[in-house]
Amino acid sequence: MPLAFADPDFPAMLKTVDSLVSFLDTDFSAEYKIEQSKPGEGTSVTDAVMFRRDKDEKYLILILDPASDKGKGYLKIGLSMWLYDPVARKFDFTSSKERFQNSNARNSDFTKSSFATDYDIVSTAHEQLGKFPCWVFDLKANNDDVSFPRTKIWVSEDNLVRKVEDYSLSGQLMRTRAVPSYQKVGSRYVPVMMLIVDNLRGKSVGGKFQNETTRITITKPSLSALPDSLFTQAYLEKVNQ
Amino acid sequence: MTLFTFSLKSLAGRRRRFFFLGLAVSFGFFVMTVSTGLTEGLLKTVREKGAFYFSGNVNITCISRNTNDTTMDAQLLRDAVREALGPASVFLRSIYYGIDAQLFFGGATVRQRRVIGIDWSDEKSGEGALNIVSGAFPEGGDRRAVLISETAAKRLGVRVGDELMLLVTGPHGRNTANFVLRGIFKDSSIFGYAAYVSRTALNDTLSLPSDYATDFGVTLGGGRNNDAEAEKIRAALAKRARVFSVAHTRAELSDLSGGSWQGKRYMVCTLDAHLSDIKQVLDAITSICYALLAAFLAVVLIGIVSTYRVVVYQRSAEIGMMRAIGMSKARAMAVFIEEAGALTAVSAFVGLIAGEIVLFAISLLDFPPSLDMFLKRGHLAWAIDPGVMLGIFAIVCASTLLAAWIPARKAAGITPMDAMRAED
Numbered sequence: 130m131p132l133a134f135a136d137p138d139f140p141a142m143l144k145t146v147d148s149l150v151s152f153l154d155t156d157f158s159a160e161y162k163i164e165q166s167k168p169g170e171g172t173s174v175t176d177a178v179m180f181r182r183d184k185d186e187k188y189l190i191l192i193l194d195p196a197s198d199k200g201k202g203y204l205k206i207g208l209s210m211w212l213y214d215p216v217a218r219k220f221d222f223t224s225s226k227e228r229f230q231n232s233n234a235r236n237s238d239f240t241k242s243s244f245a246t247d248y249d250i251v252s253t254a255h256e257q258l259g260k261f262p263c264w265v266f267d268l269k270a271n272n273d274d275v276s277f278p279r280t281k282i283w284v285s286e287d288n289l290v291r292k293v294e295d296y297s298l299s300g301q302l303m304r305t306r307a308v309p310s311y312q313k314v315g316s317r318y319v320p321v322m323m324l325i326v327d328n329l330r331g332k333s334v335g336g337k338f339q340n341e342t343t344r345i346t347i348t349k350p351s352l353s354a355l356p357d358s359l360f361t362q363a364y365l366e367k368v369n370q
Numbered sequence: 371m372t373l374f375t376f377s378l379k380s381l382a383g384r385r386r387r388f389f390f391l392g393l394a395v396s397f398g399f400f401v402m403t404v405s406t407g408l409t410e411g412l413l414k415t416v417r418e419k420g421a422f423y424f425s426g427n428v429n430i431t432c433i434s435r436n437t438n439d440t441t442m443d444a445q446l447l448r449d450a451v452r453e454a455l456g457p458a459s460v461f462l463r464s465i466y467y468g469i470d471a472q473l474f475f476g477g478a479t480v481r482q483r484r485v486i487g488i489d490w491s492d493e494k495s496g497e498g499a500l501n502i503v504s505g506a507f508p509e510g511g512d513r514r515a516v517l518i519s520e521t522a523a524k525r526l527g528v529r530v531g532d533e534l535m536l537l538v539t540g541p542h543g544r545n546t547a548n549f550v551l552r553g554i555f556k557d558s559s560i561f562g563y564a565a566y567v568s569r570t571a572l573n574d575t576l577s578l579p580s581d582y583a584t585d586f587g588v589t590l591g592g593g594r595n596n597d598a599e600a601e602k603i604r605a606a607l608a609k610r611a612r613v614f615s616v617a618h619t620r621a622e623l624s625d626l627s628g629g630s631w632q633g634k635r636y637m638v639c640t641l642d643a644h645l646s647d648i649k650q651v652l653d654a655i656t657s658i659c660y661a662l663l664a665a666f667l668a669v670v671l672i673g674i675v676s677t678y679r680v681v682v683y684q685r686s687a688e689i690g691m692m693r694a695i696g697m698s699k700a701r702a703m704a705v706f707i708e709e710a711g712a713l714t715a716v717s718a719f720v721g722l723i724a725g726e727i728v729l730f731a732i733s734l735l736d737f738p739p740s741l742d743m744f745l746k747r748g749h750l751a752w753a754i755d756p757g758v759m760l761g762i763f764a765i766v767c768a769s770t771l772l773a774a775w776i777p778a779r780k781a782a783g784i785t786p787m788d789a790m791r792a793e794d
Binding site (some may be wrong): 222224228298299303327 | 475530
C-alpha cells in the first residue's frame with residue numbers, strides 16, 4: 130500500500146488534538162456566555178468568566194450574571210472541586226461530572242482536553258461531517274474520573290474536534306456536542322461557539338420531542354499570566370466581600 | 371344411610387327453600403375469603419418488603435455513649451441467635467443514613483434516604499421483596515453493583531449497565547465511588563428511596579473497615595412470632611453483652627436510647643416497631659373485615675332462625691311421623707342440626723372457591739404505583755391463611771348450628787299427636 134494512503138498514527142493524532150486546545154505553557158482566561166434552552170421553559174443565560182491553569186489542573190469560574198447567581202464560583206484543583214455559594218458563604222464539594230449551573234454542560238467541559246490520556250482507542254473510521262472530512266475515533270475510558278465511559282469524536286484535518294458523542298457504559302447516547310468554529314489564541318485554539326444537545330433530557334412540545342440544548346459562546350480569550358492567589362478558596366470569598 | 375347423607379338429601383329435596391339461605395352463607399364466606407385473602411396478602415407483602423428494607427424480622431443495632439466503639443461483634447450476635455432460635459438465617463448490613471447521600475448520572479442527581487450495604491450472597495432470598503423490573507439481583511462478591519428504584523432510575527435517565535456515582539460522607543469527609551447499575555426495582559413507597567450496594571464497597575467508600583456493619587438482621591419464616599423470638603434473642607444476648615429491652619414500637623425505639631447509660635449497648639428491635647404506622651392501617655382494614663364478618667353472621671343467624679321456624683312449622687307432620695315410628699327427640703333434633711351443618715359446609719365451600727377465583731382475577735390486574743408498598747411486580751398478592759379460614763369456618767358453623775338449635779329443639783319437642791293435629 131502506498132505510504133500516502135496509510136492510516137495516520139492515531140494515538141499521536143489524539144495527543145495533537147489535546148495539545149491544540151490545552152494551555153500547558155500559559156494561563157488562559159475568557160468570558161463565557163451559556164444559554165440553556167429547555168423545551169417549553171424558554172432560555173436562561175449565564176455569563177461567567179473563566180480562569181484556567183492547565184499545567185496545574187486548576188480552574189476557577191466566576192458567575193457574573195444572572196444577579197441571583199452572581200458571585201458563585203467553581204474552583205477545581207486537581208481532582209477536587211468546590212462550588213462556592215456567596216449567600217450561605219460556604220463551599221460545597223462538587224464533582225466534575227455534575228452539570229454546570231443546571232445546563233447540559235458538565236464541569237469537566239471547562240477543563241483541558243485529555244482524550245489521549247483518559248481514553249483508549251477502540252476503532253477509527255473516516256467520515257464526512259458536513260464540509261469537514263473527519264477521522265472518527267471510538268474511545269473507551271481507561272479510568273473512572275472521566276464524565277463519560279464511552280465517547281466518539283469527529284476530528285477534522287486540522288486536528289480540531291468538530292463533534293463529540295458521549296455514551297454511558299450501557300451504550301446509551303447521552304450527549305452530542307458540536308463545535309462548528311474555533312478562534313486562534315497564540316498557537317492554540319478555543320471554540321467560538323459550542324452547541325450541546327442533551328440526548329436524554331427534553332420534553333414533548335406540540336407532539337414533538339425536543340431535547341434540551343446548551344449554547345456556549347466564548348469571547349475575549351487571553352493567555353495573560355494570572356496570579357496564583359486566583360486559584361484559591363480565599364479569592365472566591367474575597368471577591369464576594 | 372348416615373345422618374349427614376340424609377341431611378344432604380333433605381336439603382336437595384328442599385333446595386328452593388334453602389337456596390337463599392345458602393346463597394347468603396356463600397356470599398358471606400366469599401366476602402370473608404376475598405377480604406382476608408387480600409388483607410393477608412397485603413400484610414405479607416408489606417412484611418416481606420419491610421423485612422428487607424429494615425434489615426430482618428428482628429434487627430440488632432449497636433449504639434454507644436461516651437465511647438467511639440460501635441463495632442458489632444458479629445460472632446457474639448450469631449452465637450446469641452443460635453442459642454435462642456437454633457439455626458437461623460442471619461446477615462450483616464452497613465447502612466448509610468446521611469441526608470447527603472446522592473447518586474449522579476449524566477449530570478443529573480437524585481438523593482437517597484439511605485444507602486444499604488448488603489452481602490449479595492447472604493441476602494439472595496430477599497430478591498423477591500425487591501420487585502426487580504429490569505436487570506437482576508447481583509451475584510455474590512459483585513463490588514461494583516448497585517440496585518436503585520425505578521423512580522430514581524427515571525429521574526437520572528439511567529439504565530441497567532450504566533455507571534453511577536455515589537456521594538456519601540464518611541468519618542473523614544465526603545467521598546465518591548462509581549457503581550454499575552445491575553438492577554432496577556419497582557417501588558415508589560417509603561421502601562423505594564434506597565440504593566443497595568455491596569457492603570464492603572460502601573464501607574470502603576466511607577473509609578470504614580471492610581467488615582464494618584451497622585445492622586445485624588435475623589430472618590424469621592412465616593408464622594413465627596417476631597415479638598417472642600426477639601425476646602428470646604435478647605435474653606441470649608444479655609448473657610453476652612449489655613443490651614436494651616426489646617423495642618416493639620417506634621416510640622419504644624426512640625425512648626430506649628434516652629435515659630442515663632454509658633458505653634456500648636445492643637438494641638433488639640422487631641419489624642413491627644418499624645412498621646407500626648403501616649400496621650395500624652392494616653389492623654384497621656382487618657378490623658373492618660371482622661366487623662363485616664360479625665354483621666354477616668348476624669344476618670345469617672337471623673335468616674337461619676327465621677327459616678327454620680318456618681321449616682319446623684311446615685315439617686311438623688314429617689316430624690310427627692318420624693317420632694311415631696320411634697325416632698328419639700335427640701335424633702329428631704340432630705336431623706335439623708345436621709341439615710344446617712350441611713347447608714353451611716356446602717355453602718361455605720362454594721363461597722371459598724368463588725372467593726379464590728376472584729382473588730386470582732384481582733391478582734392479574736395492574737395497580738397504580740401509588741399502591742407500590744402493597745404490590746408485588748405491580749400486582750396485589752393474596753394469601754389464604756388456612757388457620758384463619760378454618761377459624762372463620764368454625765365460627766360460621768357454630769353460629770349457624772346455634773341458630774338452628776333453637777327451632778330444632780322446638781321441633782324435637784313436638785309429639786306425634788300434635789304433629790297429626792297440625793296436619794289437620
